[in-house]
Amino acid sequence: MHYVKIKDEALQLHPQIVIERDKALEALGEEALQERLTWLKRIDALEDEFVIERWIGLLIDLGRHHEAKELLLGTRFQKIHQRYKRKKLWRRLCVALEINAHPSRLDLNDVYSRRAIDLGIKISINTDAHSADDLDLIKFGIATARRGWVRPNDVINTWSVNRLHQWLQSRKKRT
Numbered sequence: 001m002h003y004v005k006i007k008d009e010a011l012q013l014h015p016q017i018v019i020e021r022d023k024a025l026e027a028l029g030e031e032a033l034q035e036r037l038t039w040l041k042r043i044d045a046l047e048d049e050f051v052i053e054r055w056i057g058l059l060i061d062l063g064r065h066h067e068a069k070e071l072l073l074g075t076r077f078q079k080i081h082q083r084y085k086r087k088k089l090w091r092r093l094c095v096a097l098e099i100n101a102h103p104s105r106l107d108l109n110d111v112y113s114r115r116a117i118d119l120g121i122k123i124s125i126n127t128d129a130h131s132a133d134d135l136d137l138i139k140f141g142i143a144t145a146r147r148g149w150v151r152p153n154d155v156i157n158t159w160s161v162n163r164l165h166q167w168l169q170s171r172k173k174r175t
Contacts, residue, residue, distance in 0.1 A: 015048045022054045026061070033061060049075070056089050068093055073112055087119045095171060096122040096156050101141025102134070113148030122167075124156050 011017060018039055025032040025039075036058050043051060052075050059068035072089055097116045099108045105128060108116075113123060125141035127134055145155060152158045156167070
């Protein structure tokens with residue numbers, strides 16, 4: 001296969017060119033991760049939703065899940081296509097999102113909890129207990145979930161062991 005090199009740097013860094021290049025490199029698998037990173041870093045400052053979508057996918061592929069989660073939570077996709085893509089990215093990123101009930105670590109708030117539920121992502125509520133007294137902190141996690149209109153059916157640690165096991169098995173089959 002013969003490729004013609006794009007000589008004009010402005011054209012090389014045009015978002016559509018970088019996105020299409022990233023799609024092609026992604027298809028090559030792990031051996032192309034570094035090259036994908038190099039190209040996406042060159043246009044990092046762009047506020048282009050499609051470029052951000054590609055960045056999130058790359059961060060997931062690199063195992064940098066926390067960064068991918070932060071970028072995904074902080075990006076509002078406007079186009080319908082991207083809302084579907086966003087759902088796929090969330091499903092690649094996580095099994096479930098955690099509401100950490102400890103008052104100093106309430107990182108998933110009610111708004112993001114609601115957004116996760118709307119995207120089909122399940123929730124777990126964790127006290128982050130370091131002592132028996134910390135178990136009482138669960139009330140803060142439950143309150144956060146309620147403010148986000150999260151139903152008990154959406155919280156995996158309200159499920160029976162059998163239901164949780166079946167759900168985990170069905171996720172394994174999808175990946």
